[in-house]
Amino acid sequence: MNVLINKKLDLGDSIFGFTEFRYFRVEEMDDEAGFLLLQSEENESVGFIVVSPFHFYQDYEFKLNDEVIAGLQIEKPDDVAVFTIVTINQPFSRSTINLVAPIVINIKTGHGRQVILNDTSYLIHSALFPTTEGGI
Amino acid sequence: MLILSRKRGQTIVINQNIEIVITAIEGDQVKIGIQAPREYSIVRKEVMEDVKASNRKAISTSTSMKDLKEWVQSRKKTDKNKNIIRKL
Structure with missing residues (x-):
């Protein structure tokens, strides 16, 4: 994840509902829990708070389909970083992450895309803190 | 059609x-x-619409950024307290 901080990412037209925004940069917000800001380079008012899903769901897994592997020119698992978009709710402990549509990035090229997982049991609004109140 | x-x-x-x-x-x-x-990516339309809606809702605002920063601060305080308790 750290290798992506301040790097320019090309997400093509893959962010659902925001296909007009292509270039993003990653800003660090919190070094411990790993909250990052995925900020549009084209419109300062478009940004998403993202995290590594594995930080909150250690067992999270999905299979990348051939289409994504080919499209992002992924050669090996180490080339890949995964973010999920966080929806901040009130109170903060009720915030959610989207485990259905992770953002997959080739860290070598900076190309990435938001992918929808078909036939997954994960939820679009999965609890950010599934077991604890606010993680405290 | x-x-x-x-x-x-x-x-x-x-x-x-x-x-x-x-x-x-x-x-x-x-x-x-x-x-x-x-x-070609192939997805169910209603799932795509739900993801779009979720993305729109997730757009960071000054309020959500503030909430996150406050949580980070409060957690750091809690961690510090835990450390103090451990030392005691």
Whole structure:
């Protein structure tokens, strides 16, 4: 994840509902829990708070389909970083992450895309803190 | 919109490189097989709409950024307290 901080990412037209925004940069917000800001380079008012899903769901897994592997020119698992978009709710402990549509990035090229997982049991609004109140 | 009638097992071809086959019909549900070049992403429309709505809701605002920063601060304080308790 750290290798992506301040790097320019090309997400093509893959962010659902925001296909007009292509270039993003990653800003660090919190070094411990790993909250990052995925900020549009084209419109300062478009940004998403993202995290590594594995930080909150250690067992999270999905299979990348051939289409994504080919499209992002992924050669090996180490080339890949995964973010999920966080929806901040009130109170903060009720915030959610989207485990259905992770953002997959080739860290070598900076190309990435938001992918929808078909036939997954994960939820679009999965609890950010599934077991604890606010993680405290 | 073009509408074609098909029976189970019959296929529609789009552009000579996409094939859509009706594999099963059970009551009001049909199972559809799709063969397309791998650069085509295929998703259920309602899932895509839900993801769009979720993305729109997730757009960071000054309020959400403030909430996050406050949580980070409060957690750091809690961690510090835990450390103090450990030392005691």
